[in-house]
Amino acid sequence: MHRIAIFASGTGSNARKIIEYFKNKTDITVSLVLSNKANAPVLDMARDHGIDTLTLTRKEFYETEHLLAQLHQHAIDFIVLAGFLWLVPSYLVRAYPQKIVNIHPALLPKYGGKGMYGHWVHEAVKAAAEPESGMTIHFVNEAYDEGAIIFQSSCRLDPEDDPETIAKKVLRLEHEHFAPVIEQLILKQER
Numbered sequence: 001m002h003r004i005a006i007f008a009s010g011t012g013s014n015a016r017k018i019i020e021y022f023k024n025k026t027d028i029t030v031s032l033v034l035s036n037k038a039n040a041p042v043l044d045m046a047r048d049h050g051i052d053t054l055t056l057t058r059k060e061f062y063e064t065e066h067l068l069a070q071l072h073q074h075a076i077d078f079i080v081l082a083g084f085l086w087l088v089p090s091y092l093v094r095a096y097p098q099k100i101v102n103i104h105p106a107l108l109p110k111y112g113g114k115g116m117y118g119h120w121v122h123e124a125v126k127a128a129a130e131p132e133s134g135m136t137i138h139f140v141n142e143a144y145d146e147g148a149i150i151f152q153s154s155c156r157l158d159p160e161d162d163p164e165t166i167a168k169k170v171l172r173l174e175h176e177h178f179a180p181v182i183e184q185l186i187l188k189q190e191r
């Protein structure tokens with residue numbers, strides 16, 4: 001049994017999709033949801049699904065072994081960032097080599113890096129009048145959005161699209177692909 005921890009800070013719509021996707025699977029399960037915000041809606045949603053949750057302060061996240069101890073206690077072997085905005089510390093990248101993935105709401109390497117998240121990404125895509133956008137799933141390393149790309153999916157943009165409609169198009173792709181890509185990756189790594 002593979003046990004996933006999801007790190008999320010926002011509404012958690014991707015986290016929800018992933019939890020629901022793996023709910024009835026026998027070989028992969030979501031065992032822990034972590035947030036940096038005690039009142040993040042994603043935590044209530046996880047608890048409603050009977051999943052353990054954890055909130056960490058910045059200091060705990062970067063300067064203590066508390067997180068590693070918690071991950072080991074839950075026997076976590078794979079980490080998914082789904083709308084989690086803090087840079088992952090190197091102790092964690094070292095502890096989980098090729099076992100941490102992130103989703104980004106653009107076609108990396110364009111529109112990535114520090115400060116490029118959520119709405120800001122779609123604003124920038126609109127400002128550049130891009131004919132397309134999309135989503136990227138990639139391995140996490142010590143730099144924002146620079147790890148090796150695992151999967152991308154794109155959507156056409158129309159001149160009348162604004163950041164809100166772009167966000168909707170991209171989120172639809174995220175919801176469609178994130179969980180199956182995680183599943184395929186975990187099963188491929190097992191072989």
Ligand code: GAR
Pocket residue numbers: 008009010011012013014015082083084085103104105116117118121171174
């Ligand atoms: C998603 O669109 C994800 O790609 C983005 O945050 C959103 C979270 O939505 N992540 C980043 O921008 C990371 N740089 P959700 O909370 O509804 O899943």
